[in-house]
Amino acid sequence: MSDVESRIADTMLAKLRERDPSLGPDDLNRPIADFDLDSLDMVELHQQLEIELQVKGDLTETAGFAFLNDFSAYFVKLASQG
Structure with a gap:
């Protein structure tokens, strides 16, 4: 897992653990x-x-994501673009 992917995972888990601390x-x-x-x-x-x-993402695009890993892929792409 790259540094960017790790940071994304940590950020997502922090948000999810607000509701359920047992999530991993x-x-x-x-x-x-x-x-x-x-x-x-x-x-x-x-x-x-x-x-x-x-980075700056597009809320209208992420609103249609069905899976959390869609967020990860989207933000990895944004981060790699500079």
């Missing part, structure tokens, strides 16, 4: 619908990832 790295492959997250939670996650990686 394996849970990052699950569908977003499996978690008790509303649209505000997803906007907050998006913003936290932007801050962590110092």
